[in-house]
Amino acid sequence: MSRHRVKALSYDDDFEDDYDSADPDEQERLEECTKEVLGQLQAGEPSVTASREEVQEALWHYYNDIQKSVDYLRGKKAKTVGKKQATSKTTTPKATAVPAHSVIPAFHPRSSDHFSAAEFFRDSPWLNVPLHRKTDILIEPLYPRCRLLGGAPPSDGKMSKLAALAAARKKKEGEKKELEKTKLLGAENNASQAATTERRNSTLTLLERLSVNGKEQRGSEKADTFLRKEALFTSRGNRGKIVIEKHNEVLGNCPKVEETCRPGQGEERTSKPVDLRALPSTFARTIVGSAMSHMHVELSHLSGRCFDVMEIYGQGLTEPFDFADSSPDDIVLKAQSSAKGLKSKQPTPKQAGNKGTQADLASGMKSLAVEEPVNIKRKNLDVLTEYRKSPWKNAANFVVIGHVDAGKSTLMGRLLADLNAVDNRTIEKYRREAEKIGKGSFALAWVLDQSSEERARGVTIDIATNKFETERTRFTILDAPGHRDFVPNMIAGTSQADFAVLVIDASTGNFESGLKGQTKEHALLCRSMGVQKVVVAVNKMDTVQWSKDRFNEIEQQTSSFLTAAGFLPKNISFVPCSGIQGDNVVRPSNDPNASWYPGRSLIEELETSEPFTHSLEKPLRLTIGDVFRGGAQNPLSISGRICAGNLQTGDQILIMPSGAKAIVKNLEVDGEPNDWAVAGQNVVLNLADIDPIHLHSGDVICIPTSPIQNTKAFTTKVLAFDHLMPMQVDIHHGRLHVPGRISRLVAVLDKGTGAVAKKRPKIISPGTVARIVVEMEKPVPLEAPARIVLRAAGGTIAAGLLE
């Protein structure tokens, strides 16, 4: 199969028709190539025949490269011939072998084959390296190999004098060691034998003494077994063979211990896995008394079973506690409640105790369940009417984007501080703490960068949210990370935004490097994800002494790339400011150098944003931003922004892709409890009746009657930021990101009209709009017109709309 193209057969028929109807020029070219290939195949040595379909398939794979197609078909045919011959050879061994030269070998590297770079790259003409510059990829190992300590092996097989001397000395030493070992073994065995006899005698005396009813006799079978086990136990020490023999003598006609345990050659070796646990202590034996004789402790040891203490209790030595019966507490509680005239819900001891059937156990387990029964009342509100009646302000989410260290978090910290959304004491506290670790200039940024890692590193890692209100609007800030490593988090933030604040570092050199970096990438991503309005905060103007020229230069360059990215000029505005000093953020600048700017401050610019419309009446769609524990009362909560539809307390929701259902126990809108929520609002849903394993950020919440479908492949219209070809990519949609690949390049589209400009392109160049097919590794909840971003090798390569 070709590595260039993978056929996806699951796509719309009309789409496929469109795809397959090549234009006349291409058809003509294909015909010419087909003829040429057929001609070359027939003319070549040996002559090969192939069908037109095969030829055209090969041409398609090799992008009309005649030579490669001929080579491929020859190789293919040769392989088929080879296979046939191999089969006929096995069935009729006498069949005449085809001369090797008549088969054109196809390249099939095997690990055992000698690797030839020339052969491997034989069909790659651009690798035609001049002969004098060629070199071997594999370096042959050096022969003859050296010996372990260096030096070549003896050519005649004889040892050198020195080697022979060393070998003789080694042998002598080995023999000496062996002799010493045998002596030591004998001495140890003698000592062990004496100790064991003594131990055996004392054990027997002890047993006789411990016998409660006097029935245990030394010669009795059970005592014998016990003794045998003792023997085995002793034998588990070193060199037990002699000891065991001794015990077998004592045990008389009992089966020999050696049958079970065979210590051999002075080493511990058993035919079965040996239980290394110690015997019951003297105290335990005293407690258990005569039960010791009839329980299976000894046998269990011999047969490798465990010593089961419960068995001892099972012998009727103690009264087992009936756990099914009422506990002493239950009895007291029951007595108390009956004294108050209440009927106990506890089963009577008889009821509970005597049944013991499996059904009873099951119902018992049920009653023990920790889960609370879900009893949430739905108020059956008409949510849209409630929303229209409500005094909700205009609400807007904006994402703060820009190159790393442009001053995004500081600017937002300043905005919140000057609007008294954060009190001065907190800011002072942050300033002291930041100074302690030598990052005093980041104090304002700490209002948003809350994690210890972000503070220590001085970079934003994940989206930070915060809120503030003006007279007209309730704003939610989504502070995005500027570092290129965290672009996926920036995408997640942008997917929830109505408009963007692009922060640019005006200081010398930083604007220019930002333009090459994330300033441009973020702006492009924002536009591709549907954001239409952008406020450009030209920050750090204090570093360039509020130079008007610098501002004009930045304004001119930035607006030209923003318009190229698709923002309408009327939706772009610029504010020169200084986040650290607070100039033109909430209050106008006091700096005399800034007097040339009479325009709006940043907050005034934000206020100009028109109310954003949302699809309130469409089926519910909410992408989970976070899953967390909302407190003791709410063990499982999720947060996110409702993209479409509405919901209310008591609603049953469906979570995709898992397909699990849950109940909305209660909810919060912008941090305040409410009975309902609509599209465009940021909500926290406290859920009941669901296992947390079904909830992940990026999952989509919908209603069971209008579910979102899981999809594994989709067709999308994208704007390419880089070259696109069939390749591995990461697909991002809000918080969701999943690996996949571009499986087909369908067409290049006209940017203005969207009409097909070229079918089946081999590659898509940057700046082109194209229709492509993307396949994902696992099904995810996606539906048109979702906005997706494709990334590869840490960069954004395309963004677009699902068709």
Ligand SMILES: Nc1nc2c(ncn2[C@@H]2O[C@H](COP(=O)(O)OP(=O)(O)OP(=O)(O)O)[C@@H](O)[C@H]2O)c(=O)[nH]1
């Ligand atoms: N001189 C000057 N420095 C500023 C200004 N705004 C921010 N800075 C400094 O720029 C540095 C980076 O500020 P941050 O707010 O962390 O930048 P950021 O864009 O949020 O950084 P990331 O989120 O990590 O991309 C800090 O040292 C700030 O003190 C400003 O207006 N003037």
